[in-house]
Amino acid sequence: MLLLHHLENSRSQRIAWALELLGLEYEVKTYLRTPEQMAPETLKRIHPLGHAPILEDDDVIIAESGAILEYLADEYDPNQKLKPLNKLERRDYQYWLHFAEGSFMPLLVMTLLFRKIPKQPMPFFVRPIAKAISGKVISGFIEPRLRDALNLIEDHLSEKHWFAGEHLSGADMQMSFPLLALTSTLALYDYPHIERWLSSVTKDPAYQRAVAKVGEFQSF
Ligand SMILES: N[C@@H](CCC(=O)N[C@@H](CS)C(=O)NCC(=O)O)C(=O)O
CATH class of the missing domain: 3.40.30.10 (Glutaredoxin)
Incomplete structure (x- = not known):
């Protein structure tokens, strides 16, 4: 079971x-x-x-x-619903499957943590310093990397409907969490292909059944 x-x-x-x-x-x-x-x-x-x-x-x-x-x-998966269909798709499938947790999620988690730091209990005179340091890490380190990552994803999705090619795969599932999480804090207007992909995700009947069962992701 x-x-x-x-x-x-x-x-x-x-x-x-x-x-x-x-x-x-x-x-x-x-x-x-x-x-x-x-x-x-x-x-x-x-x-x-x-x-x-x-x-x-x-x-x-x-x-x-x-x-x-x-x-x-x-x-x-005998009918290859999650798996890539050929060698070329396999390359993309593996890349995005690993990129999601290996490179992309750490940026989101770091953003979350550094945003939380100045909100923690601390002596009032320390808070502006904590805020300044956190802000510097976010703007100087995290945001440029996040932009590079989003540009890479946008370029890829301008050529492929799904992450591994023309059919949905496990790579889309891995990438769905960080991208859905991002939409709760960042407007993705500048990334029309990511928006198009997100709309394909939320229209997928299996995705909708999953959400009905375990609930929708709320915010990051
Ligand atoms: N790389 C792991 C990350 C697992 C992870 O951090 N899960 C989060 C949920 S989104 C969690 O359990 N957080 C609660 C905690 O860290 O206490 C994966 O992809 O499964």
Whole structure:
């Protein structure tokens, strides 16, 4: 039996999308975030890091969304719904599958953390300094890299309908979380191909079924 350990408002949505696309039967166990927005300690009983998503397949436990997508593609994808169809698609599939968590998500997580720093409790005279340092890191380090990443994605999607080519794949699932998360804080008007791709994502029937089951991502 497939069991998706799902943390509310999180990356686990992409795994529900994959499970729906493959037409698999699965159950969802939903965990609520703590007041600090962390995963609850109970998730550590399933995997030592206690991060979502985690997929349980009888006695197999898999963490890391990219690894889960690869597992589903290896074990449950005889009709190549998640997998790339040819060698060329495979190159793009692998690149974007890894880029999503390896290069893109760290920029979003850093932005979130540096935005939070000046809001933490601290002596009043330290706050302007914390604000200035955080602002400098965001504008000097993170934002230029984020722009480069968005330009790279926009260029790619100006030539391909989906990340791996002309058909939906696990690479789109991996890229969906950071791009959906970004739309909650940044208008993507300057990136019409990313907007077009996001609209294809949200219209996908399997995506809609997944959202109906595990909820829509709210904000980052
Ligand atoms: N690279 C991992 C990241 C896992 C991760 O950080 N998940 C977040 C949810 S979006 C989480 O569990 N956060 C709660 C916490 O860190 O306490 C993946 O793609 O699965």
